[in-house]
Each structure stands twice: as C-alpha cells, then as structure tokens.
Amino acid sequence: MTANAVLSPVPPPRREPPSGVSAMVRMIRESFAAVEPRADEVAKFFYGMLFSIAPNTRELFPVNMEVQRSRLLRALVHVVQMVDRPDDLIPFLRQLGRDHRKFGVVAQHYEAVGTALLAAIKKFSDSWTPAVERSWAEAYAIMARTMQEAAASDENPAWWPAQVVDHQRLSWDLAVIRLQPEYQVPYRPGQYVSVEVPQRPRLWRYLSPANAPREDGVIEFHVRSVTDGWVSRAIVGHSRVGDVWRVGPPMGRLGYDRRTGHDLLMVAGGTGVAPMRSILDDMAQWGENPRVHLFVGGRSREDLYDLENLQRIAMGNPWLTVVPVLENERGVVGAEHGTLADVVTRYGAWADRDVLVCGSPAMIRATVSRMLVAGTPLDRIRYDPFTLD
Numbered sequence: 001m002t003a004n005a006v007l008s009p010v011p012p013p014r015r016e017p018p019s020g021v022s023a024m025v026r027m028i029r030e031s032f033a034a035v036e037p038r039a040d041e042v043a044k045f046f047y048g049m050l051f052s053i054a055p056n057t058r059e060l061f062p063v064n065m066e067v068q069r070s071r072l073l074r075a076l077v078h079v080v081q082m083v084d085r086p087d088d089l090i091p092f093l094r095q096l097g098r099d100h101r102k103f104g105v106v107a108q109h110y111e112a113v114g115t116a117l118l119a120a121i122k123k124f125s126d127s128w129t130p131a132v133e134r135s136w137a138e139a140y141a142i143m144a145r146t147m148q149e150a151a152a153s154d155e156n157p158a159w160w161p162a163q164v165v166d167h168q169r170l171s172w173d174l175a176v177i178r179l180q181p182e183y184q185v186p187y188r189p190g191q192y193v194s195v196e197v198p199q200r201p202r203l204w205r206y207l208s209p210a211n212a213p214r215e216d217g218v219i220e221f222h223v224r225s226v227t228d229g230w231v232s233r234a235i236v237g238h239s240r241v242g243d244v245w246r247v248g249p250p251m252g253r254l255g256y257d258r259r260t261g262h263d264l265l266m267v268a269g270g271t272g273v274a275p276m277r278s279i280l281d282d283m284a285q286w287g288e289n290p291r292v293h294l295f296v297g298g299r300s301r302e303d304l305y306d307l308e309n310l311q312r313i314a315m316g317n318p319w320l321t322v323v324p325v326l327e328n329e330r331g332v333v334g335a336e337h338g339t340l341a342d343v344v345t346r347y348g349a350w351a352d353r354d355v356l357v358c359g360s361p362a363m364i365r366a367t368v369s370r371m372l373v374a375g376t377p378l379d380r381i382r383y384d385p386f387t388l389d
Contacts, residue, residue, distance in 0.1 A: 024135040025084040031132050032080050035124040046120035054112035060103045061202060083139060090146055095251045097147030099194065101158035102204070102248045105151075110144040159196075159246040160185050165218070167239050170305055173225045174271075175236040176210075184217045185247055189282040190254035190275045190356070192384065195221075196246040199234035204248065208358070210274035212282035219247070222271045222306070252384040254356055255279065258286070262354045266294040267344055267367055269359025273306050276358060280313055280320065289319045293353075297325035297340040297363075301332055339363075341370040349375035357383040 035042050051058045082089040118136050122128045162181035169175045187193060192208040210220045225236040254275050256264055266276045273296050283289045298304050304324050314320040324335040325343045336343045340363060344350070355376060357364050364383050372378060 022084070024138065027132045027135040028083055028139055029080060031121060031125050031127060031136070032076070034126055035121055038124050042120050042124050045123055046116050049116040049119050050112055053115060054109065057109055057112060060105065060109075079143065091253075093143055093146040094150035095249075097150035098154045098156075098249045099251060100147065101151050101154065102194070102196075102246065107148060110148060114140045114144060154249070156186065156249060157183070159248050162219070162245050162247050164239055164241050164243040164245065167241055169236065171302065173236060174305060175223050175239070177221045177223060177235065177239060179219045179221070179245060179247070181217050181219065181247060184213070185219065185250065187213060187219075187250035188255055189213070189278040190256070191250040191252040192254075192275065193250050194248035195231075196248075197231065197234055197239065198243055198245070199238050200231045203231050205231040205235075206251075208252075208271075208275040208278065210277040210281075212278050212285070220274075222274045224271050254358065254382055254384055256283065256354065256356070258283075258290070260354065261290065263291040263352065264293070265344075265350045265353040265355045266292065267340055267355070267357045267359075268294065268296045269340055269363040270298055270303055272357075272359035272363070273310070274358075276356065277306065277310070279356070280310075284313060284317055289317070292320045293323065293347075294320065295323045295325055295336075295340055295344050297327070297343070297359075299327045300329050301326065301335075304335075339366065341366040345370045345374040351375055351377060351380070353380065355381040357381065 047061075078092075079089070082092065114137070117140060118133065121136065122133065125132070160181045160183055162179040162185075164177060165180045166178040167175060168177075185193065187209060189212045190208075192206050194204040194206050196202070196204050207221045207223065210222050211218075223232055223235045225233040252275075256279050266279075268276045276294060276296075280292070280294070283292070294310065296304060296307065296310060304326070307322070307324055310322045314322045323343070325340055326332055326335045326337055327339055329335075330337045336346075338346070340359070344367060350371070355371065357367055359367075368381055368383060371381065
C-alpha cells in the first residue's frame with residue numbers, strides 16, 4: 001500500500017530462478033502487462049474497493065487522490081520488475097515497511113490492501129485463472145510479511161518533527177530549505193527521506209539531504225517545483241520559517257564505502273546534485289580520499305544553481321573534479337555540451353570506478369543505458385528508485 005511513487009529506470013539482469021518460482025513470476029508479469037495500459041482504471045477500482053472493505057484506511061490518504069492513483073501503479077511496476085530478484089526486492093520492501101509506519105499502517109490494513117489489489121487486477125485482466133490468482137496471492141503475502149516484520153523491528157520514530165529555520169528562494173521554481181529536527185535523523189550521506197509539509201497534509205514527497213549529518217542536526221534540501229507538483233510547489237512558494245514538517249525514515253542505497261578504495265564517478269542532473277553534495281560534504285572531512293569526478297548537468301546555466309559551491313569545494317580538495325554540462329547553451333565557455341549521457345560516455349567507460357547517478361527518471365534511464373553500452377559494468381552503477389511529486 002505504498003503512498004509514494006517509485007520508478008526503477010534500468011532493471012538489472014536476472015539470475016534464473018527455480019522453475020516453480022519462474023512460473024509464478026511469469027504469470028505475475030504477464031497478467032500485470034495486460035492490465036498496465038488501463039492503469040488509471042485499475043487504480044480507481046483498487047482504491048474504491050479498499051475504502052469499501054476498510055473505510056478507516058481513507059484517513060491515511062490525502063483528500064485529492066489523483067496523484068495517489070498514479071503512485072500506486074508506479075510502485076507496482078517497480079515491485080513487478082524486482083519480483084524474481086529477492087536480493088534487491090527484500091531490502092527495498094523492508095525499507096518500505098519501515099517507511100509506512102508514518103501513515104499509521106497496521107496489520108489489518110495489509111490484508112485489506114491485498115484483497116483490493118487482487119480484485120482490481122482480476123477485474124481488468126483478460127487471462128485471470130486460479131493459478132494466476134495463487135501467484136499474486138503468494139507474492140503479496142511475501143511482500144506484506146516482509147514489510148510488517150521490518151516495521152515491527154524498527155525502534156526509531158515513525159517520523160521526526162522538524163522546524164524550517166531558513167527558506168531561500170533561488171528562482172521562481174527553486175528553493176533551498178534548512179530544517180532543524182527535534183531529534184537527530186539517522187540518515188547516511190546519499191540517502192533520501194520523505195517529508196510532509198503543513199500546506200499539503202498526508203501528501204509525502206521524497207527529498208535528498210544536501211549535507212552530511214551535522215552535530216546540530218540541521219538538514220538542507222534543494223527543491224524544484226514540478227509541473228502539477230502539489231508538494232514541491234507548496235515548498236518552493238509557500239514554506240515559511242517556523243513551519244513544522246514531518247520527516248520520514250531514511251531510505252536508499254546511494255553512498256560511498258571508502259573501504260573499497262575505489263575511485264568514484266558522480267553523475268547529477270538538476271537537484272539530483274543534492275545527495276552528491278551530501279557525500280562530498282562527508283568525504284571532505286577526511287584527510288585522504290579517492291579521485292572523484294562529478295558531472296553536473298542541466299539544460300541551461302540557471303539549472304547549475306550549485307556550481308559555484310561545488311567548484312569552491314573542488315578548489316580546497318584536489319581529489320575532486322567538477323565538470324559542468326549544458327544541453328542547450330552551447331556558447332557558454334568552461335562547460336561541456338550535450339546531455340549527461342553524451343558527455344559522460346564521451347570520456348570513456350569508467351570501468352574502474354564506482355558510479356552514482358541521480359536526477360530525473362528519464363535522465364537516469366538514458367545515462368545508465370548509455371554507460372552500459374559503453375562498457376561500464378552494471379554492478380558498479382548505483383541509482384535509487386525515484387519519485388515524482
């Protein structure tokens with residue numbers, strides 16, 4: 001019952017599962033592929049069924065359900081893509097289970113969601129059989145159990161109250177916000193968190209901290225308003241110092257393990273630079289670091305809003321190289337020109353580097369795909385599932 005959208009840009013290759021599991025996976029994928037073109041109808045039916053059989057779940061969701069319906073199907077797409085990759089799926093579901101505590105989700109809700117989900121897929125499927133139903137029921141039971149176990153074992157708060165202490169509007173659609181949480185939020189550099197703002201109750205949005213954890217607990221976020229983005233537009237245009245936000249549990253696998261000793265490649269589009277900044281902020285506290293190349297891109301110079309800060313970090317840290325990339329403004333001196341996918345692969349395959357990619361889903365998909373073609377090993381590339389406002 002995810003209340004946030006996820007999108008997996010480039011599914012990794014799959015190991016061959018046992019034949020019984022393989023048949024179950026095939027039936028799930030085929031039945032889902034048949035209903036996916038009618039995604040909006042499926043989502044409407046699902047929520048109608050859920051609120052009918054469990055009316056108390058309605059209060060867990062925002063008043064406006066339009067955004068929520070699209071989030072459900074994107075979340076399902078992500079899970080279906082990973083259904084035969086338990087090493088990836090289980091950690092994701094555990095994070096999701098811990099994250100869902102902030103909504104007040106309890107065990108009975110999972111049962112109602114499962115009933116509504118199977119009913120929705122069955123209604124719009126042309127090839128629903130008892131075997132397909134069993135496959136979906138077994139898969140959902142594993143998902144629900146994993147999420148519930150993770151939620152039950154988490155000793156952290158379901159969310160942290162945090163007060164806005166600074167709001168700087170850099171342009172009409174971009175703002176930097178700093179929060180002072182009441183208690184330290186235990187995130188790692190590169191991770192993301194969900195936030196709920198008073199202007200949009202029960203609408204949570206994922207944001208990446210742009211700084212490493214600090215002793216005073218202050219967290220910096222970079223937020224660009226998105227077309228039809230209920231939460232991002234409210235944050236950029238209407239957040240005020242003194243507002244109290246809710247911050248959900250940390251999630252994600254972006255980060256750097258210095259024990260590997262590997263050099264690092266970072267590719268960031270737009271506000272995707274925020275988690276890279278967080279990692280660099282942490283690395284700058286060490287005396288020695290591996291080589292880091294950061295490609296930061298946008299359509300215009302205005303999109304590279306944090307470039308001066310990044311260049312200032314690079315001047316004091318010779319291990320860091322910052323390469324600005326512009327798609328449209330080809331006359332700008334000192335920048336590479338083209339898409340991030342073009343420019344990064346123009347430099348080579350980066351086969352000896354750990355690679356971190358962050359930006360819009362389209363940018364991640366294009367960049368990772370091009371890097372794979374160029375010869376970058378998939379197991380060296382990391383990116384997170386992403387949300388749209």
